[in-house]
Amino acid sequence: MDGDYAIGGVFGIRYYTHTPVHNYTTIPEPLKCTGRINFRVLRFALAMAFAIEEINNSTELLPGIKLGYQIHDSCTTVSVTMQVAFQLSNGLDPVFYPRDNCSQSGMVMAIVGEAESTASIIMSRVIGPFNIPQVSYFATCACLSDKQQFPSFFRTIPSDQFQTDALAKLIKHFGWTWIGAVRSDSDYGNKGMASFLDAAQREGICVEYSESLHRTHTRSRIQRVADVIRRSTAVVIVAFTASAELKLLLEELSLKPSPPRQWIGSESWVTNRDMLKFSICAGAIGFGIQKSVIPGLREFLLDLSPTKVAASPVLTEFWEDAFNCRLEKSAAKDEIVCDGTEDIQTLQNQYTDTSQLRATNMVYKAVYAIAHAIHNAVCKDTNSATQCDKSTRIEFKQVLAQLKKVTFSKNGYDVSFDINGDPVATYELVNWQKSESGSIEMVTVGLYDASLPKGQEFSINRNFTWVDGGTHVPVSVCSDSCPPGTRKVLQKGKPICCYDCVPCPEGEISNTTDSPDCFPCPKEFWPNAERDTCFPKPVEFLSFDEVLGIILAVFSVAGACLAITTAAVFFLHRTSPIVRANNSELSFLLLFSLTLCFLCSLTFIGAPSHWSCRLRHTAFGITFVLCISCVLGKTIVVLMAFKATLPGSNVMKWFGPLQQRMTVLSFTFIQVLICTIWLCLSPPFPMKNLTIYKERIILECALGSAIGFWAVLGYIGLLAVFCLVLAVLARKLPDNFNEAKLITFSMLIFCAVWITFIPAYVSSPGKFTVAVEIFAILASSFGLILCIFVPKCYIILFKPEKNTKKHLMNKNES
CATH class of the missing domain: 1.20.1070 (Rhopdopsin 7-helix transmembrane proteins)
Incomplete structure (x- = not known):
């Protein structure tokens, strides 16, 4: 959609690309996205269109100015993401104007996207040198907070640095010290897991194994990771993966189930409703973006007329996939032709499900943040009203400068960025619980706010359901806790969580569980039989009572x-x-x-x-x-x-x-x-x-x-x-x-007694x-x-x- 100022959008609506064969005799074919449409990501893209339409109808934000948008499908691949980044930074004007009155319709003021951290890194390296602002709604890699490398990057979702710290504290809270770790073999997974392992080490948590996988890996590689999980002794598994990778792993584990495992998830998959079909993850807990309400979004999503659907190849494909019919009259004999009676109101899928708007709200806030930056660059507030000049030509760096200062509230949610381009970190603690019908539902059981003082970040308000529907916290330790009266002695060649419990030596005690050392009692005290308390030593002397x-x-x-x-x-x-x-x-x-x-x-x-x-x-x-x-x-x-x-x-x-x-x-x-x-x-x-x-x-x-x-x-x-x-x-x-x-005789006895007394006196104790x-x-x-x-x-x-x-x-x- 054209407008006075355009905003770019990059979404991975499909998962795969068609890779042409290069024979070097003809011009290579352009990259094409293939595979089924991801209904959830399509909702993200249309949420951006909805936000821009809402802004265009606003009398307070950018009055008299119309925003346009260019939304592209990145196919969730690096190559297409890079191509889209160049395309958005170059503009789409087919004619070159040598004079100053150039049209700005083809230029985007900022870009919303991408979802994945690796794709966001690629895009930021392309558009960063041009100072084109980029606001991601789902890229959480802590590396993107580095303003030296990514000066124009912002995001509305918290950095993984906060999430990994929260995950480590959550695991410590439940007493788990022996865990397994699975990650995506990408910037998101590798850097996020590295950050988590550092936080886990600070909390005294040991990792039995750390495996990586990617959706492009062979099945044998996926099987190897699944076998490691089956053979492991750690009951708790931390999965810092994208949904696509974890889906492949869970499908493999479902073929030959492993012993029950307690899954701990990152926000990229733990709030993805498509993952709820895997019953082996029942009881999973993790952090998700806070649920939100966007008034009018559901009506906008369901307002798909035949004209709109036919005008958009993406919406056409969505319609045909959703209703399992073909809109084209040239459909094959065995294919069902859409007759116009299809009712989108009856659909129940990720596109129409607006009950838990999490990442969708991140898209919504990103669009509004960019709109506020443009507003501050082209509009002036007077006593009577706000005046905006749509003929004002603004540079990317102006929008970038204003984006750093953005502070506003929308639908009850505050939006602002710190010096690293990150928002305030708040998460919902989500638990996968089985309903009475047997299906798995996401239930919010608590909150985490990183801005609160240390030790007060967690707020748990509901009971958890654990692995296999249990109500008791599962135990995942390498060695059982050492009771008072013993100390921990590390097992040679094993992590610090694997140890033996050795009784305290004579005269020493330990009065805490898992004590690393025993300490001696004060001089006039002595340990009890359990060696966990010092008691005053009994006083002994020759008394008239014995x-x-x-x-x-x-x-x-x-x-x-x-x-x-x-x-x-x-x-x-x-x-x-x-x-x-x-x-x-x-x-x-x-x-x-x-x-x-x-x-x-x-x-x-x-x-x-x-x-x-x-x-x-x-x-x-x-x-x-x-x-x-x-x-x-x-x-x-x-x-x-x-x-x-x-x-x-x-x-x-x-x-x-x-x-x-x-x-x-x-x-x-x-x-x-x-x-x-x-x-x-x-x-x-x-x-x-x-x-x-x-x-x-x-x-x-x-x-x-x-x-x-x-x-x-x-x-x-x-x-x-x-x-x-x-x-x-x-x-x-x-x-x-x-x-x-x-x-x-008397003196003989006297001398004998006292001669004998000397050695007896010296050697007698007490x-x-x-x-x-x-x-x-x-x-x-x-x-x-x-x-x-x-x-x-x-x-x-x-x-x-x-x-x-x-x-x-x-x-x-x-």
Whole structure:
């Protein structure tokens, strides 16, 4: 249609071209489109004509100016698209005018098209150098946003960059990490899939396979892709393909169905109603252009009079194909001739279906965008009205400049372009659901708006139907999720989504699903059995509540009671010969020190504190030195007593009661001095021992200064050895008066216990260190009281006949 300004349109109404054979002897035949008409694309083309007619009837947009159009069929092939691009950029005037008053009827101000990205790239490279604006309604390749390569390209459909990001987020939203990928072997498929794979990698999604196909490929190539899908373990397949390629693949898969697969579709096919016949894609989800309403379009499409149909070869072919008849009277005998009774109102196909206008609205908006750019270039707004001069000659670059600034709203839809020529990205989330009748329908289940803040782009408002009509989200993972308490270990040579779940090592936990690492618990915490939580370590010490502590406490009290009882027996029989003969003063002092020895072991039981740690070691050291000092005094008395019986000896006057007391006090004072220095410089203190056991805390008393501790023990040992030597020397002295034998046995036991104590103390873990120390105290104390006092108590209580001076002085009895 002619007009003051023309707009070009390029649509792939047919799929194939007739390729002539070149013999190089005649002029090649022009390329011819063959194959059946695509009713859906024919609707796109007529939507452009409808929009231009609507604009021509408008009093606000381009008033007084008539727009024309030139619509061409690209046959969905690159060669014809390139030919059409040259034809539109050259103009159609059959006559060359040498003067300035050239007609502009053959020149287009801008071009609407193409649908495919590859065809749009070819067209843009042809018309771009001339600054002819191009507005695509369906080319989504992100590469077309590059203004360095495609400076005059615009589009009303969002770039694949937004769609691929949305697809990756959608897959991540449903927890799918193991997917297959199929793409068209074209700029649209290859570049779109590359963008999707980058987005998927950022979301932690792994791709088991990525296959490409094209409608020109051989069937064996299509079969190979189908076999890959059948053998794969990925349940989810992302198909970034054009409808033509996916149709061939689905036809091949239908011959020998694969296991159920969850299809994720790009907008190029997921909203194509022709694809709904493939039941193996039931449950498919994907992003589609938002549905829209174009008032008056359906009436325009159905307003086909016989005159219009006969005047257009394309409409003639459409009519004959739709009603399966021939308009030409020269039809063959076996062909049905159209008799004029055909009613287009009864047709139900892609041409008449205006229930889900998606790409059609993109065409509609593209035409209006170009019209607004021309309006801004040739019209001026005054106070009274808008004036447009249709004689104004405008250049392509003027329309291009105005197109960049276009901002308007039509039928409730906003139209504008960013610096890359892209619109705001908004999509509908579409789900293929089976109806009650068994047919598959496209149902909008949500929206995606890329302009919203991160994490808020999705808005899902309806339930999904999944593969095979299921209501539960299918699982598509290479490896099951690792539960808390384990960590992921990648399988060698496989993607990061394939891993083994390894339990956390000792002392470490993981408290999240699919944790890549385990982390150690804090110092005073330990993992539970599942190794997913850190609990405070149990605190362990020798307490009065446990069996071992009770037994040791009982023996301590029993030993103290035994010492007190022995002292009571000695006190009641203090005038008896056996008591008087064994230095009763040192005996009572020894029994008192033994009582303290038994009782000091109680300070080792219970939770350590500052006072208990200081008391237990110093009390133990001082009481034991007091004890050994008394035994040493008794031993020296025995030796001196027999020395005194020798003629002319007056040794006893040098070791009388006063000297005995001074000896005991002197030896004890040295230990008191050692303990005082120890407490002043580096005293024992309570501590939490975290090194012996990893899973529990040992409360114990640190020695503070190890030198102080071993000095205390060493001094006790020195006195004990000295006492043992003297007792051994005195053991064979005559008469029953001699108690050196008893002291010898007691000191042998004492030394044996404490020699054994050293390695046992060093090697015992935790609370058993304290138990060993208590055992050594009790054993040595019981050894002293049993060896020294029990035989005497036995004589006092049960053998009184032996408790006489005569018996004690009898040298003949053994």
